[in-house]
Amino acid sequence: MSKTTDPLETYRTKRNFSATAEPKGAEHPQKEKSGTLTFVVQKHAATQLHYDFRLEWNGVLLSWAVPKGPSLDPSVKRLAMQVEDHPLEYGTFEGTIPKGEYGGGTVMLWDHGTWTPEVPDVDAALKKGDLKFELHGEKLLGSWVLVRVRGGYGGSKKPGWLLIKHKDKYASKENVTVEKPRSVATKRLLEEIA
Ligand code: MN
Numbered sequence: 001m002s003k004t005t006d007p008l009e010t011y012r013t014k015r016n017f018s019a020t021a022e023p024k025g026a027e028h029p030q031k032e033k034s035g036t037l038t039f040v041v042q043k044h045a046a047t048q049l050h051y052d053f054r055l056e057w058n059g060v061l062l063s064w065a066v067p068k069g070p071s072l073d074p075s076v077k078r079l080a081m082q083v084e085d086h087p088l089e090y091g092t093f094e095g096t097i098p099k100g101e102y103g104g105g106t107v108m109l110w111d112h113g114t115w116t117p118e119v120p121d122v123d124a125a126l127k128k129g130d131l132k133f134e135l136h137g138e139k140l141l142g143s144w145v146l147v148r149v150r151g152g153y154g155g156s157k158k159p160g161w162l163l164i165k166h167k168d169k170y171a172s173k174e175n176v177t178v179e180k181p182r183s184v185a186t187k188r189l190l191e192e193i194a
Contacts, residue, residue, distance in 0.1 A: 007060050010084040014102045021095055022103075025087025029059030039115040039135060040091040041070065043177075045190055046105040051177070053080060053163060055115055055133070057122060060085040066163055069110075069177040070140055072170065077162040080146060094185055096194060106194040109185040113137035129161070138184050142170030 006012075008025045017024050040061070042052040051069035054061035064080035071078050094109045118132035119125040125132070129148025135141055143166035148159060165171050182189055 007058070007085055008087055011086055014084065016101060020097050020101050022093055022097060023087050023089035025089055029087065031059045037115050037117075038088070038091055039113060039137065040109065041111040041137070041140065042093070043069070043108040043110040043190060044103065044105060045194070046097075046103050051110060052083075054086060054091065056088060056091070059088065061088060061090055062126075064146070064161060064163070070163055070165070072165050072172045072174055072176050074165045074167045074171050077164050080161040080163040082159040082161060092185075094183060094193060106190055108183045108188070108190050108193055111137045111139040111184055113140075118143065132166075139176055139180050142166065142168040
């Protein structure tokens with residue numbers, strides 16, 4: 001989020017790595033050279049259940065906490081609160097963060113895959129607050145947009161965005177978070193991970 005020499009400084013400052021199994025992340029995150037960008041959605045039973053939506057960009061995972069999770073219905077706009085950038089290694093993390101630690105609770109790999117920008121300049125789109133992209137996941141597919149809400153959301157300092165499905169052949173009325181509750185990595189339910 002903020003411009004620092006270490007893009008993961010906020011992430012690391014919030015966590016005690018002798019207490020949590022979450023990855024510390026590389027000292028100097030490297031940009032992906034293959035040109036393939038990954039994305040991950042983690043179902044996170046913290047104080048409030050939410051889905052963490054993460055897009056790889058510039059060697060880190062840009063991250064948004066989506067309280068209700070993504071919707072495949074283009075008429076539904078889901079609030080997505082931008083949170084600190086996470087290390088790429090976080091994209092394979094599934095397990096439990098100890099109670100009392102930052103984000104304490106169970107984390108499930110709910111979906112993963114790759115993403116493709118639908119804009120010529122991702123940095124400019126993020127700055128503008130209007131990022132269009134395509135997801136190639138197991139549960140989430142097709143065209144989506146993240147739009148920043150003017151002035152943030154509900155008086156929170158965290159920038160508020162909306163995650164919206166575009167109309168395409170992958171749009172549907174299916175309640176994907178209810179119909180597909182299992183981990184894409186281990187097929188477990190949240191209770192089975194905990
Ligand atoms: Mn979270």
